[in-house]
Amino acid sequence: MHEMTRLPGDAVIRAPFAGETFRFKDDAAVLEQKDGVRFMRLSSKHFGDHIYRVTKLIGGRYREDYAGVEVAAVDPRAAAIDPRTSGQPGSKEVGDELLLPVSYLLQTQSYRLKGYSVMVGDRPGLRAGGVWNQTCVFCHNTYPYFDGTWGALHGPGAPTFQGEVVDRLLPSERRWTFKVTDEQALVQAVAAEASFVAGQGPVDDARVPDADDRQAVLAAGIQTLRRSLTAEHLVEIGIGCESCHGGSREHVQKPSVLPDFAPHSTFMNVRGVAGAQQVSRAELINRTCARCHQVLFSRYPFTWEGGRRTSGPGGSHITSGEARDFLLGGCARQMACTTCHDPHAADQPERMARLQTPAGNVVCTTCHSQYQTSEALRGHAHHDPGGAGGSCVACHMPRKNMGLGTALTRYHRIGSPTDQVRVEKDRPLECALCHADKTVSQLVGDMERWWGRRYSRTALAQLYGDDLNRNVLVATVERGKAHEQSAAIVAVGEHHVTQGTMAVARQVLNPYPLVRTYALRALRSLTGRDCPVDLSGSDAEIAGALGRCVPGTSPMAPPVNDGAARRAPRPWSAHESDED
Numbered sequence: 304m305h306e307m308t309r310l311p312g313d314a315v316i317r318a319p320f321a322g323e324t325f326r327f328k329d330d331a332a333v334l335e336q337k338d339g340v341r342f343m344r345l346s347s348k349h350f351g352d353h354i355y356r357v358t359k360l361i362g363g364r365y366r367e368d369y370a371g372v373e374v375a376a377v378d379p380r381a382a383a384i385d386p387r388t389s390g391q392p393g394s395k396e397v398g399d400e401l402l403l404p405v406s407y408l409l410q411t412q413s414y415r416l417k418g419y420s421v422m423v424g425d426r427p428g429l430r431a432g433g434v435w436n437q438t439c440v441f442c443h444n445t446y447p448y449f450d451g452t453w454g455a456l457h458g459p460g461a462p463t464f465q466g467e468v469v470d471r472l473l474p475s476e477r478r479w480t481f482k483v484t485d486e487q488a489l490v491q492a493v494a495a496e497a498s499f500v501a502g503q504g505p506v507d508d509a510r511v512p513d514a515d516d517r518q519a520v521l522a523a524g525i526q527t528l529r530r531s532l533t534a535e536h537l538v539e540i541g542i543g544c545e546s547c548h549g550g551s552r553e554h555v556q557k558p559s560v561l562p563d564f565a566p567h568s569t570f571m572n573v574r575g576v577a578g579a580q581q582v583s584r585a586e587l588i589n590r591t592c593a594r595c596h597q598v599l600f601s602r603y604p605f606t607w608e609g610g611r612r613t614s615g616p617g618g619s620h621i622t623s624g625e626a627r628d629f630l631l632g633g634c635a636r637q638m639a640c641t642t643c644h645d646p647h648a649a650d651q652p653e654r655m656a657r658l659q660t661p662a663g664n665v666v667c668t669t670c671h672s673q674y675q676t677s678e679a680l681r682g683h684a685h686h687d688p689g690g691a692g693g694s695c696v697a698c699h700m701p702r703k704n705m706g707l708g709t710a711l712t713r714y715h716r717i718g719s720p721t722d723q724v725r726v727e728k729d730r731p732l733e734c735a736l737c738h739a740d741k742t743v744s745q746l747v748g749d750m751e752r753w754w755g756r757r758y759s760r761t762a763l764a765q766l767y768g769d770d771l772n773r774n775v776l777v778a779t780v781e782r783g784k785a786h787e788q789s790a791a792i793v794a795v796g797e798h799h800v801t802q803g804t805m806a807v808a809r810q811v812l813n814p815y816p817l818v819r820t821y822a823l824r825a826l827r828s829l830t831g832r833d834c835p836v837d838l839s840g841s842d843a844e845i846a847g848a849l850g851r852c853v854p855g856t857s858p859m860a861p862p863v864n865d866g867a868a869r870r871a872p873r874p875w876s877a878h879e880s881d882e883d
Contacts, residue, residue: 304542304647307443309360311341316360318367318407318414325405325414327839330429332405332414340379343371343403350430356381358400359534361439364649365707367407368417370400370435386431401431402438410708416839419816420707421621422603422785424872425842426816436533441466442595445538445546448566450496450528451594455481456489456571457521464529469593469627472616477630479582479590480574483517488570490520497524500531547591547646564591576636588639589630592646596626603815603872605784607703607714609728617724618716620786621705625715632717637670659713661693685753691737701733703790709820711793721750727762730787731794735775739798743771743778780806785815792818796825804829808853811836812845814872819845826853 306314320336329348336342341357355371356379362368374381383398406417418426432438441451442465454467463471470478483489490513497520498504538545545551548562564587566573575582599612599619608617618628629635643658643666644650657663661680668675674695677688686692699717706712718725720733726747734746747758763771767778779791780803788810795803807829810822819838827834834852836845850856 304546306363306541307361308439308541309363310540311357311360312339314360316341316367317363317409317412323414325839327404327416327429328427328841332429334405334414335377337377338379341369342374342377343369343405344377345404345429345431347428347430349428353431354381355401355403355431357403359435361443363409366409366415366420369403369405370439371403371431372398372400373431400435402433402435403431404429408709416816419820422705422815422817422872424814424816437529438465440532440534440537442598443542444534444540445543446532446536447496447538448549448594449492449568452481452566452571453493453521453525453528455479456483457518457525460518462522462525462529464525465598466594469590469597469630472597472599472627473630474615477576479576480578481571482574483571485570486517490517492570493520493524497527500536501527502531564588583636585639586636588641589626589635592640593626593630596623598623598627603786605786607716607729607786608724618714619704620789622707622712624704625712628715629717632715634670634717638666642666659694659696660691661689664693664695667695667699685749697737698733701736702793703733703736705786705789705817705821709824711790721754721756723756723758726750726756726758727766730766730783731775731779731791735779736790736794739774739776739794739800741775742773743767743775746775747771774800774802776800777803777806780810785813785818788813789818789821792821792825796828799829801829804853805856808849808856811838811849812842 318334320334320341322333322335325332325334330350331346333344333346334341335344343355343357345353345355347353354374354377356374357369357371359370360367361370372383373386375384385397386399386401402417404417405414406420407413408415416426416429417432440446446466451466451468454461454463455470461471468479495505534540545562548564549566551562553560554562564584565582573582574580575586599606599616602612603620604612605620606612606617607620610617618624618631626640629640640646643655658666664674664680674680674683680688680693684692684698691697696713698720700713700715701720702711702713704712704714720726725733732743732746734750735741738746743763747763750756751758760771766782767773767775768782776791776795776798777800780788780795783791792807792810794800795807804826807822807825811819811826813819813822816838823834823836823838830853832852834849836848836852838845840848
């Protein structure tokens with residue numbers, strides 16, 4: 304966790320930076336170093352030539368990302384230059400650390416366009432992205448918890464910012480309540496923090512805002528955090544103890560006073576879900592995780608449960624939203640994220656694998672004791688209690704989210720594949736992720752017979768087409784929203800559903816480049832041979848290579864989607880970051 308952000312002079316850097324070239328469409332990036340200092344040199348048809356000195360490393364479990372300052376030459380002594388005069392899109396300042404467009408994937412030891420780790424549309428070339436301290440600083444470093452509460456304290460209409468407490472993205476019945484007990488003290492604390500971040504020094508009595516201006520002070524403070532919070536203001540670079548355990552001044556002064564996860568303040572208090580004054584330790588831990596693992600990346604408009612990102616969002620479709628998804632489910636008040644995950648180190652693969660088998664059911668049956676016996680589990684699950692279908696998480700946490708390692712991860716909104724909203728608003732039917740040969744009618748019929756549910760055939764026809772005797776996964780690849788297609792594509796490849804080969808092949812040109820990665824991997828599994836398709840090439844080059852790999856594939860053929868999914872990704876703008 305502490306290596307989430309690193310300084311290049313102290314860090315182990317996995318990418319070679321030995322003069323290698325990454326090509327993307329008509330552009331190229333050269334990664335090199337001189338006297339131990341790393342540089343990324345960009346040559347772009349659309350955005351011109353730029354040189355960046357690497358100043359920050361971000362992440363390191365699945366990939367390395369980089370931030371850097373634009374300089375005049377590949378020279379450690381070269382001065383920073385004004386990006387506004389160098390042709391860099393957007394209004395940047397001299398010395399701004401910009402997110403660089405190339406990531407290094409640790410699993411494949413290869414480079415990829417940074418933005419293509421999330422659901423963004425096609426990009427025309429290589430350019431540096433957003434400003435580091437305006438996009439990455441909160442969730443990848445250590446800062447005061449108080450700063451993250453400002454959006455909740457402001458209420459509706461507050462500017463958004465990363466690292467804020469999760470409640471804005473939760474249904475009203477699952478939100479915490481932040482009750483202010485001393486308006487003047489709150490306003491003074493916000494003003495003092497904003498003044499510190501802005502470099503204006505202490506706030507004297509003459510400059511203390513009036514408590515009646517609470518929302519205005521909070522809104523201005525949020526904007527100050529977004530604009531002016533830099534590495535110099537952070538408690539420490541990377542994620543340290545205080546990121547999760549809160550301020551530790553008392554603990555340092557008196558070690559017997561242990562820090563905890565509960566927010567403490569003289570001017571406000573926190574009430575739990577539904578106004579509960581007592582908050583369980585599990586809730587406190589889960590809210591701590593959700594400060595960062597809450598995101599709905601890249602402005603992609605859709606969520607699970609048929610929701611939309613901007614109104615009534617369901618669960619996230621991609622990694623980094625796990626804790627918020629968990630808060631949406633039924634176990635978040637009794638079970639903590641740390642029940643399964645190690646917060647201080649990488650999870651042990653053997654332990655995680657065991658949790659996904661019937662042996663891991665002990666985590667669930669600690670509360671759901673009625674399913675402790677094999678007979679009871681068989682009656683509940685209608686599967687062999689000792690087989691793969693006897694694992695609780697197989698059904699209640701299906702693998703359908705897009706992970707940073709370009710593999711599917713488990714959906715953390717604990718629920719049932721028989722839930723009305725999942726059956727009638729999501730594709731594919733979650734049972735099909737294992738039962739890949741089944742049709743819509745077969746799976747829905749089984750769910751209705753075994754669990755006494757009833758589902759609308761009209762709603763199902765809107766998702767899968769009028770013929771409900773079609774294979775669930777193939778119909779989803781052809782008609783689904785992009786995140787639904789990815790889940791189905793992986794299942795088609797893993798279960799070798801050969802009737803889906805042509806449908807998967809078409810998705811190698813999906814409007815969302817991340818989906819192309821999943822489709823190409825599944826296509827190689829389905830055909831049993833390598834398909835030499837370079838996803839960093841132009842669409843014409845991809846289509847040509849695809850046609851040679853799968854003869855008969857219609858070059859550039861659009862996916863057969865329903866009306867909601869057919870809309871193109873939001874138009875790309877040179878003035879925004881690829882990730883929220």
